[in-house]
Amino acid sequence: MAAKNPFENLDKAFENRVRLQIMSVLVANERYDFNSLKELLSITDGNLASHLKALEKDEYIVVNKTFVGRKPNTNYAATEKGKKAFKQHIDALDQFLKLQRGK
Amino acid sequence: MEEKQIHDDLASIRSLMERSSKFISLSGLSGVLAGVYALIGVCIIYFKLSGANTAYSVIPGWHTIIYYLPSSTIWIAIGVLIASVVTCVVLSTYKAKRKGQQVWGPASKALLFNISVPLLAGGLFIIILLGRGIFEFVIPSSLIFYGLALVSASNYTFGVVKYLGILQIALGLIAALLPGYGLLLWALGFGVLHIVYGSIMYFKYGG
Numbered sequence: 001m002a003a004k005n006p007f008e009n010l011d012k013a014f015e016n017r018v019r020l021q022i023m024s025v026l027v028a029n030e031r032y033d034f035n036s037l038k039e040l041l042s043i044t045d046g047n048l049a050s051h052l053k054a055l056e057k058d059e060y061i062v063v064n065k066t067f068v069g070r071k072p073n074t075n076y077a078a079t080e081k082g083k084k085a086f087k088q089h090i091d092a093l094d095q096f097l098k099l100q101r102g103k
Numbered sequence: 104m105e106e107k108q109i110h111d112d113l114a115s116i117r118s119l120m121e122r123s124s125k126f127i128s129l130s131g132l133s134g135v136l137a138g139v140y141a142l143i144g145v146c147i148i149y150f151k152l153s154g155a156n157t158a159y160s161v162i163p164g165w166h167t168i169i170y171y172l173p174s175s176t177i178w179i180a181i182g183v184l185i186a187s188v189v190t191c192v193v194l195s196t197y198k199a200k201r202k203g204q205q206v207w208g209p210a211s212k213a214l215l216f217n218i219s220v221p222l223l224a225g226g227l228f229i230i231i232l233l234g235r236g237i238f239e240f241v242i243p244s245s246l247i248f249y250g251l252a253l254v255s256a257s258n259y260t261f262g263v264v265k266y267l268g269i270l271q272i273a274l275g276l277i278a279a280l281l282p283g284y285g286l287l288l289w290a291l292g293f294g295v296l297h298i299v300y301g302s303i304m305y306f307k308y309g310g
Contacts, residue, residue: 028120036208
């Protein structure tokens with residue numbers, strides 16, 4: 001039986017490393033706020049915002065805006081769809097490594 | 104895609120998941136110091152109790168039955184608690200800065216919340232015990248509630264904290280069974296266990 005091509009399961013949305021990193025934080029945590037995410041990944045506001053927007057468009061994450069006192073606080077959380085896509089992508093990467101080793 | 108790149112990606116994901124959900128700057132050294140403060144505190148209380156004051160009866164050795172808890176004992180315990188918390192906050196902040204990690208983030212907030220709930224409940228419970236004069240359960244309660252706080256907080260920091268918590272709960276239960284050995288079990292729980300687990304964290308995770 002021919003081994004299934006693991007690349008079929010790789011997700012285009014996660015080709016970018018920052019998006020994969022954002023997703024891994026949101027899968028490990030119930031929710032995460034913008035500033036903590038920025039500090040953790042050490043990237044700029046604009047860069048983070050554009051990647052978050054892309055993930056939001058794919059419906060992999062949801063945004064929740066609240067106010068702490070008068071300061072706006074933006075929280076992000078992974079959706080079920082996002083969690084599933086992330087798991088599938090990681091599994092595909094694992095699969096690929098296994099195939100490489102088998103050679 | 105390069106094999107090495109995939110390895111790097113997976114490693115970075117694993118480390119991010121770990122770093123984002125756990126406060127890994129908890130200082131092991133502060134655990135050791137907290138243990139030392141506790142032992143000093145217990146020694147002071149022990150020698151005060153051995154002062155053969157008529158207010159409480161003391162059987163020689165560790166078997167100290169406390170019929171009446173002098174308020175100085177409570178103040179020494181509160182002093183040890185405050186000194187330990189301050190040391191922990193200062194050294195953990197320093198460790199986080201040194202390692203370039205976030206001090207006040209979602210992980211440390213979750214840690215603080217999960218440790219506070221059992222600890223505040225225990226604190227209030229002990230105040231009620233003191234108010235009603237049920238002194239023999241003060242030491243067991245302090246160990247049990249502290250152990251519960253550690254177990255509940257352990258998901259947000261190093262895993263060894265969970266075992267420290269379970270051992271504290273066990274000591275608390277033993278203290279409840281053997282009321283005469285409360286002070287010894289206090290020294291074991293807050294003193295010796297802190298020093299042992301603080302050292303493990305110090306050498307395993309650096310600082």
